Amino acid sequence: MSTDVNVKLDALPGLDADALPLEVKNLQVEFRTRNGIARAVNGVNFSLRAGETRAILGESGCGKSVTAQAIMGILDSPPGFVTGGEIRYRGVDLLKLREAQRRKVRANRIAMIFQDALSALNPVFTVGFQLGELFRKHRGMSRADSKVRAVELLDLVKIPAAKQRVNEYPHQFSGGMRQRVMIAMALALDPEVLIADEPTTALDVTVQAQIMSLLAELQRERNMGLLLITHDMGVVADVADQISVMYAGRVIEEAPVREIYESPSHPYTKGLLESIPRLDLKGQELSAIKGLPPLLTDIPKGCAFNPRCRYAQDACRRDPVPPLYQVAPSRSSACHFWKEVKADV
Amino acid sequence: MSDIVLEARDLVKHFPLTQGILFKRQIGAVRAVDGINLQLRRGETLGIVGESGCGKSTLARMLVGLETPTSGDLFVQGRNMAKVGGAERRRGRRNIQLVMQDPYTSLNPRMTVGDIVGEPFEVHPEVLAKPKRRARVQELLDLVGLNPDHINRYPHQFSGGQRQRIGIARALALNPEIILCDEPVSALDVSIQAQVINLLEKLQDELGLSYIFIAHDLSVVRHIADRVAVMYLGRVVEIGTEDQIYENPTHPYTQALLSAVPVPDPKLRGLRDQIVLTGDVPSPANPPSGCRFRTRCWKAQEICAQQEPALAVRQSSAHPSACHFAEVRDVVHAQR
Numbered sequence: 172m173s174t175d176v177n178v179k180l181d182a183l184p185g186l187d188a189d190a191l192p193l194e195v196k197n198l199q200v201e202f203r204t205r206n207g208i209a210r211a212v213n214g215v216n217f218s219l220r221a222g223e224t225r226a227i228l229g230e231s232g233c234g235k236s237v238t239a240q241a242i243m244g245i246l247d248s249p250p251g252f253v254t255g256g257e258i259r260y261r262g263v264d265l266l267k268l269r270e271a272q273r274r275k276v277r278a279n280r281i282a283m284i285f286q287d288a289l290s291a292l293n294p295v296f297t298v299g300f301q302l303g304e305l306f307r308k309h310r311g312m313s314r315a316d317s318k319v320r321a322v323e324l325l326d327l328v329k330i331p332a333a334k335q336r337v338n339e340y341p342h343q344f345s346g347g348m349r350q351r352v353m354i355a356m357a358l359a360l361d362p363e364v365l366i367a368d369e370p371t372t373a374l375d376v377t378v379q380a381q382i383m384s385l386l387a388e389l390q391r392e393r394n395m396g397l398l399l400i401t402h403d404m405g406v407v408a409d410v411a412d413q414i415s416v417m418y419a420g421r422v423i424e425e426a427p428v429r430e431i432y433e434s435p436s437h438p439y440t441k442g443l444l445e446s447i448p449r450l451d452l453k454g455q456e457l458s459a460i461k462g463l464p465p466l467l468t469d470i471p472k473g474c475a476f477n478p479r480c481r482y483a484q485d486a487c488r489r490d491p492v493p494p495l496y497q498v499a500p501s502r503s504s505a506c507h508f509w510k511e512v513k514a515d516v
Numbered sequence: 517m518s519d520i521v522l523e524a525r526d527l528v529k530h531f532p533l534t535q536g537i538l539f540k541r542q543i544g545a546v547r548a549v550d551g552i553n554l555q556l557r558r559g560e561t562l563g564i565v566g567e568s569g570c571g572k573s574t575l576a577r578m579l580v581g582l583e584t585p586t587s588g589d590l591f592v593q594g595r596n597m598a599k600v601g602g603a604e605r606r607r608g609r610r611n612i613q614l615v616m617q618d619p620y621t622s623l624n625p626r627m628t629v630g631d632i633v634g635e636p637f638e639v640h641p642e643v644l645a646k647p648k649r650r651a652r653v654q655e656l657l658d659l660v661g662l663n664p665d666h667i668n669r670y671p672h673q674f675s676g677g678q679r680q681r682i683g684i685a686r687a688l689a690l691n692p693e694i695i696l697c698d699e700p701v702s703a704l705d706v707s708i709q710a711q712v713i714n715l716l717e718k719l720q721d722e723l724g725l726s727y728i729f730i731a732h733d734l735s736v737v738r739h740i741a742d743r744v745a746v747m748y749l750g751r752v753v754e755i756g757t758e759d760q761i762y763e764n765p766t767h768p769y770t771q772a773l774l775s776a777v778p779v780p781d782p783k784l785r786g787l788r789d790q791i792v793l794t795g796d797v798p799s800p801a802n803p804p805s806g807c808r809f810r811t812r813c814w815k816a817q818e819i820c821a822q823q824e825p826a827l828a829v830r831q832s833s834a835h836p837s838a839c840h841f842a843e844v845r846d847v848v849h850a851q852r
Contacts (some may be wrong), residue, residue: 230705345796346568375567375732377793380776384792402706405735405778409785428782446710448739450777451784451848453758456717457739459710463675 183272187262192363192396193219193242193281198256200237200420202467203249209467211237213420214256216495217413219364219396226399226407226428228443229417232464235400238417239366242398243283244273260364279309282357286369288349292341298325298352299337305359324355328385347378351385358389365390366398371406383410404447408432416440419465419475425495426502436504436513438480474506482508520591521726522556522579522612522694527588529574533801546801548574550750551588553827556694561720561727563741563758565734565773569797571750572730576698579728580614592694610640613687617699619679623671629682630667633657636689643690656685661715677708681715688719696728701736713740734777738762746770749800749808752827756835766833766842769809775847787850807839815841 200212212234219225229235240246241253244265258265260280265273285291293301302324303317312320318337325333328351341349350370357365367386371379387410390397401407407414407428414431416424416439424437435441442460462479465471471478477487486507487493495503498513506512530545549571556562566572577583579590581597590597592608600608613636616622623632633653637644644652654664660681671679680700687695697716701709717740719725731737737744738758745755746769754767765771772791779788793812798804806824810816817840825838833842 230707347796376734376776377567377772378796379778380790380792381794383778403778404706404780408780408782409778411782432780432782443706444780446707447780448710448713448735449779449781450735450738450762450774451779451850453738453762457710457714459714460707461711463677463708464705 183263183268183276185262185264190259190262191218192221192261193398194257194259195238195242196257196259198238198241198258199254200234200241200246200251201254202251204468207468210470211251211420211467212241213470215415215417215420215422217415217422217425219398221363221396222390222394223413224390224397224399224411225413225415226401226411227415227417228401228404228407230402230464232467233417234420234467235417236368239283239368239398239400242366243277243281245277245283275309278305278357278362279360280362281364281366282360282362283366283368284350284353284357284370286372288346288353288373289341291353292349294341297338297340298344302337302352302356302359305356309360320359324359325352327358327389328352328355330355346374347381350374350378350382354382354386354389358393361393362395364396364398366400368400369402370399372401372403379406386410404443416443419470420467421475421492421505422495423476423505424503426498426504430499430502434513434516436498436502436509437476437506438482438508438512439476441512441515442479482506482512484508519558520555521558521593522554522728523591524552524554524575524579525589525591527552527554527575527578527590528586529571529578529583530586544801546799547750547803548800549578549585550800550803552747552750552752554745554752554755556726556728558693558726559720559724560742561729561740563737563744564728564730564747565732565737565744566747567732567773567797569749569800570747571800572747573698575747576614576696576728576730580612580696581609582614606640610643610690611692612694612696613690613692615680615683615687615695615697615700618703619676619683620703622683623679625671628668628670629657629662629674632671632682633685633689636686640690652689653685656688657682659688659719660685661711675708676704677711680704680712684712684715684719688723691723692725694726694728696730698730699732700729702731702733709736716740734774746773749797749803751808751838753809753839754835754837755827756837760835762848763846764834764844765847766830766835766837766844767809767839768813768815768841770837771845771847772812779848784850789845789847791847809839815839817841 195217198212198215202209227235242258299321302321306312306317306320322333322337371382411428415422418439424440445458473489474487474493477483493505493507495505498504529549530547532542533544534540535543564572578585595608630653634649637649657664662681701712741758743757744761745752748769754770772793775791795812804811806822807820810820825840827836827838830842
């Protein structure tokens with residue numbers, strides 16, 4: 172790693188090498204639209220250790236991607252605004268940084284992979300040029316040097332014939348190969364935190380398996396923290412260490428992966444687990460969660476899940492929103508009746 | 517009447533690749549579907565699985581008559597759809613309806629729900645007299661779990677799951693015996709997906725429908741299907757009952773496909789037999805000689821390049837499997 176950049180990163184106010192690579196506290200994001208204010212994220216908390224994989228699990232519209240965008244600082248603004256909370260990288264609150272400082276953190280320390288690799292890559296530049304751009308902009312390398320690094324990166328993500336393919340355009344790559352290019356791009360500057368937003372949703376299962384095993388291998392080698400944003404409970408079970416389940420802009424349950432699948436302690440998590448058909452079992456009727464997720468412009472009072480919940484009682488329909496109850500060490504659930512839910516098998 | 521409601525014999529669809537503008541000449545063909553034999557029995561669900569580009573959607577379009585086969589025959593309740601013409605053909609088509617993948621683009625945003633669900637009657641006016649249609653549309657909406665009073669609403673006023681219900685109601689309008697579902701739940705969230713799957717199963721029980729269920733999600737197919745066909749590059753490589761395919765898969769591609777599906781149970785992490793395939797699916801314009809899977813297969817030998825394996829029952833495979841070296845391998849369950 173070239174030293175000049177690290178010098179600049181050291182200059183970040185309050186940088187503490189011993190603090191966690193990523194800590195999100197009480198994050199709030201809203202979208203100001205013509206139809207009112209949509210509260211996409213309403214106080215999200217989590218932290219990520221080096222080498223750890225945390226999955227943020229949730230359905231469309233729960234605020235998981237918005238959380239990722241807020242961390243990266245790539246929220247479309249307007250209409251999106253971060254209205255409160257802290258996002259700390261090694262103790263530095265990213266939300267208080269100037270844009271120029273933030274740009275140093277982005278890709279250097281925290282990088283991101285997107286779902287749709289074809290639209291995330293620029294179709295009019297070669298893959299090598301786009302990969303090299305990182306080294307030219309962030310490391311001040313020459314064109315020739317950056318090209319060499321681009322080939323190394325394609326090799327790293329196991330793209331065959333990297334020397335030739337570096338001169339090709341994104342449309343000449345298959346879906347899986349494009350996602351590999353995205354991973355290469357994210358890893359180029361050796362980040363400490365990698366955010367993967369639905370990295371395999373657009374891919375076929377056999378390719379998904381290739382990409383997930385590549386990601387796991389690279390993460391292990393580099394001791395990176397991985398924030399995996401997904402709706403796929405199967406993928407989560409395979410790779411995650413910690414899980415945060417989101418619903419209507421809040422984390423409603425947080426737990427280590429084994430425990431959450433064994434004894435979910437929030438009715439929504441439980442409902443999700445019961446509604447997926449399993450490959451290794453032939454099921455009877457699926458127990459679906461009734462109803463629909465709420466509109467973010469009109470989140471129900473009290474617990475946002477109460478209209479769909481079979482445990483709901485009067486307390487759930489009244490404000491305040493249920494707090495995160497401590498279920499066990501390192502486990503929490505935002506349900507007044509978590510004891511009943513957890514005991515109910 | 518025979519028990520087989522739909523049969524495909526050697527169905528082929530090639531899309532020509534041409535060169536030149538004025539004097540076009542064919543330089544090849546994308547062999548999207550290349551010789552498929554299928555039978556659908558009354559009241560059963562046949563699942564068709566495969567990855568993108570394997571030809572499953574082209575097959576679906578041929579089965580409902582949106583695409584004319586290059587060669588081969590399609591029988592709907594004993595009628596050869598290519599041979600019969602006019603009114604007879606329309607009657608045949610009436611019996612097989614399609615539920616499409618994307619509930620956002622498959623409904624016309626400028627039509628009300630009542631017009632959308634009632635449109636099949638415009639095409640087949642002999643089914644129901646005009647004055648009775650509105651009541652029938654409301655009955656259909658009720659059947660799929662929508663409020664019949666919402667008949668004058670527009671598609672944008674419904675959520676994704678509800679829109680898929682509208683699509684299902686439209687498919688049911690003409691009382692078909694066969695419903696072809698092309699990825700009906702892949703655009704939906706898991707909690708909504710379960711609602712739609714349950715609805716499809718309920719309708720099958722009530723109306724005695726036969727389903728062809730095309731999907732890439734193998735867990736969903738296992739849940740709903742009685743028999744399953746696995747496709748690769750325009751051909752069926754293995755076909756059998758749900759149990760045979762999932763518990764005793766014998767084709768290497770089926771095994772790889774099944775082993776790649778993550779199981780939502782962290783206790784099984786690392787305990788399952790995982791086959792990670794290398795490389796990509798070859799182009800259907802230029803498929804490999806012999807067995808089409810051989811370029812990615814760990815079992816491939818010389819014979820695989822020379823001789824195309826037939827889809828047949830073999831000594832080591834109780835159900836039809838197109839592999840010279842078919843053998844059972846449990847990839848779905850944890851190894852202990």
